[in-house]
Amino acid sequence: xxxxxxxxxxxxxxxxxxxxxxxxxxxxxxxxxxxxxxxxxxxxxxxxxxxxxxxxxxxxxxxxxxxxxxxxxxxxxxxxxxxxxxxxxxxxxxxxxxxxxxxxxxxxxxxxxxxxxxxxxxxxxxxxxxxxxxxxxxxxxxxxxxxxxxxxxxxxxxxxxxxxxxxxxxxxxxxxxxxxxxxxxxxxxxxxxxxxxxxxxxxxxxxxxxxxx
Numbered sequence: 257x258x259x260x261x262x263x264x265x266x267x268x269x270x271x272x273x274x275x276x277x278x279x280x281x282x283x284x285x286x287x288x289x290x291x292x293x294x295x296x297x298x299x300x301x302x303x304x305x306x307x308x309x310x311x312x313x314x315x316x317x318x319x320x321x322x323x324x325x326x327x328x329x330x331x332x333x334x335x336x337x338x339x340x341x342x343x344x345x346x347x348x349x350x351x352x353x354x355x356x357x358x359x360x361x362x363x364x365x366x367x368x369x370x371x372x373x374x375x376x377x378x379x380x381x382x383x384x385x386x387x388x389x390x391x392x393x394x395x396x397x398x399x400x401x402x403x404x405x406x407x408x409x410x411x412x413x414x415x416x417x418x419x420x421x422x423x424x425x426x427x428x429x430x431x432x433x434x435x436x437x438x439x440x441x442x443x444x445x446x447x448x449x450x451x452x453x454x455x456x457x458x459x460x461x462x463x464x465x466x467x468x469x
Contacts, residue, residue, distance in 0.1 A: 300379070306450050308377045312385050313441075317456040319371035320392060324456050326357035327400040327430070334407040334423075335463045338414070347411075354408050361400040368396055381447040388440035388455060391433050395457055399430045403460075423463065430460045 300308075333350050336342045342350075359365055363372075374389055376382040406423035409416055434457045445451050 300377075302448065305377065305379050305381060306448050308379075309381050309385060309444060309448060309452055312374060312376055312382075313453045313455070315374055316371065316385075316389065316392060317453060319367040319374070320396065320456040322365055322367045323361040323396040323400050324458050326360035327403055327460060328458060330354055330357045330404040330407045331427075331460060331463050334410055335461075337411060338463065350411060351408075354404060354411065357404045358401065358408070361396050361404060363397065368393075371396065379447070381444040384440045384444040384447060388437050388444075391437040391440065392455060392457065395430065395433045395437065399426055399433055402426045403430065427460060427462050433457070434459065 330353075333342075333354065337347070337350075361368065363369055371389070372393060376386045376389065403423060403426040406419045406426060409419040410423065413419065437455045437457055441452060441455055
């Protein structure tokens with residue numbers, strides 16, 4: 257048997273990837289439980305409420321930063337590749353970059369883990385931020401992670417119709433979940449009659465759904 261006749265070696269997916277849906281569901285459940293358990297009447301001043309909510313948003317944005325950067329980088333790489341704007345030298349490091357991007361949006365990243373453990377105040381605004389947290393978890397560990405995985409596939413198989421279709425769907429979901437999170441943050445603003453820091457969920461421009469020839 258020649259080398260080319262050897263059967264392909266099946267790469268075993270890491271545990272976190274094989275059980276990603278379960279992990280996502282668990283994280284969202286934790287956030288929801290925290291929201292319910294802390295949604296109790298608490299005699300606090302408006303000033304202390306605002307300070308608490310601002311602290312939550314500061315932590316949320318710090319934890320989101322690695323994945324927000326990663327998904328934009330991954331989609332930027334694919335956009336350049338789809339338009340044949342990457343030289344061989346520029347393309348060489350992309351597998352490593354995309355692997356890092358994948359990790360940044362998974363539970364192996366400390367930021368994502370910390371995001372799932374943020375506790376919100378037991379106020380009306382805190383309940384809204386609890387919903388924002390749940391959406392942010394989906395934006396990172398579901399929408400972004402899947403989009404990055406689609407890019408990894410497309411970098412090796414640019415005309416993979418399934419991956420192109422999935423990427424388009426994930427980009428739409430990224431935008432939809434971003435709008436939901438923005439709505440939750442605005443609701444908290446109304447509850448407090450203030451303006452909190454927006455969630456660090458950057459708008460992701462649509463990439464090429466079909467490589468140029």
